[in-house]
């Protein structure tokens with residue numbers, strides 16, 4: 001890190017996957033001085049799994065943490081290594097089809113392990129904890145200033161808000177753009193989550209004469225107004241389970257403002273929600289004695305991610321429903337592109353406002369499309385797609401190819417487009 005006067009000072013607010021990934025790439029560049037402010041006393045993630053598509057895995061590699069990621073990531077064993085999920089009927093476990101991405105399939109990791117890898121790579125002194133951003137001020141052409149709840153402030157050249165779906169900085173960006181403010185909205189879907197020791201699940205399936213293949217390969221069970229996913233984490237020692245239930249009786253469902261989005265719940269409540277489903281699902285859920293219940297929220301598509309020298313990334317910009325396993329991956333794509341732009345020495349000669357505008361122009365259309373199609377995926381899985389409904393042949397052919405555009409995205413083309421729009425010199429050797 002360079003602390004000379006010409007260094008560009010970048011402050012990142014929020015130490016989740018998106019913020020830490022960005023900070024650790026930025027702090028490798030000599031012309032950047034990076035600070036990360038996290039509201040919690042330490043980095044932390046929930047004890048659950050997260051799955052990454054091929055696009056996210058490429059972003060992770062581009063951020064320089066590919067080897068560290070692969071050392072902790074799970075991959076389905078051959079000959080099923082290219083399968084993202086197998087799709088099954090919830091009522092009887094009948095096979096409907098598979099989604100396949102050659103070379104990646106399902107790449108998943110325990111969240112806390114992944115954040116640990118990111119945090120370990122971050123040099124000491126970059127992160128400051130117990131720093132809750134409460135407000136931002138910036139005047140045209142001036143450096144933004146963020147104020148924290150302890151009364152301290154930080155001034156920088158570029159401020160990146162990676163502070164999640166409840167972002168404290170999003171209002172500043174939207175009001176700066178003259179746009180209406182956007183609050184998280186409850187989707188009507190809640191999710192029961194749990195982790196199962198894979199040997200426990202294997203034994204339970206064996207005892208009931210259920211094929212152990214369902215433990216070996218990521219599964220998605222579909223039904224009316226519900227679906228359940230399973231995939232391995234911790235090198236296959238644990239199976240991550242998320243069981244979604246949707247109430248579509250209200251057009252604009254509301255989650256009480258004073259009620260937590262995550263709470264412990266009972267196994268009997270979860271089993272009751274899936275009482276009409278088949279044995280494979282029942283035995284799976286019976287292996288989760290203490291599930292938690294999550295109220296799933298997302299954001300409406302924003303009209304902009306950038307105001308002046310302040311930019312939103314990750315869930316602060318585009319929190320989405322988890323139905324394509326793509327939310328964190330979109331945050332990693334944001335981090336990858338911003339790091340390539342800010343990390344280029346030409347960034348020092350470029351007005352930060354112009355650079356951030358290009359980030360917005362490149363990233364927002366794609367992130368919005370992933371957001372939109374994540375909601376649509378939930379409708380499809382739960383037999384509520386207006387065209388397909390529960391028509392199985394159409395479901396299986398749609399599911400076979402509907403994610404290809406998300407996974408096959410060319411990040412380097414994004415970078416080339418951004419550089420062209422910035423009138424920058426030819427691309428330096430790829431990092």
Ligand SMILES: Cc1cc2nc3c(=O)[nH]c(=O)nc-3n(C[C@H](O)[C@H](O)[C@H](O)COP(=O)(O)OP(=O)(O)OC[C@H]3O[C@@H](n4cnc5c(N)ncnc54)[C@H](O)[C@@H]3O)c2cc1C
Nearest residue numbers: 014016017018039051133164314315322325326327328329
């Ligand atoms: C049930 C479920 C399953 C999911 N599964 C997947 C999946 O399989 N694959 C996938 O890609 N995505 C998945 N997602 C989405 C994914 O979890 C999120 O997109 C991702 O974690 C967002 O990362 P982030 O860094 O943007 O935000 P966050 O993880 O929310 O991090 C924000 C950070 O900012 C800090 N912070 C908040 N406010 C402030 C403040 N005012 N000042 C300073 N710091 C602050 C927080 O403490 C936190 O550390 C899932 C989501 C859910 C709910």
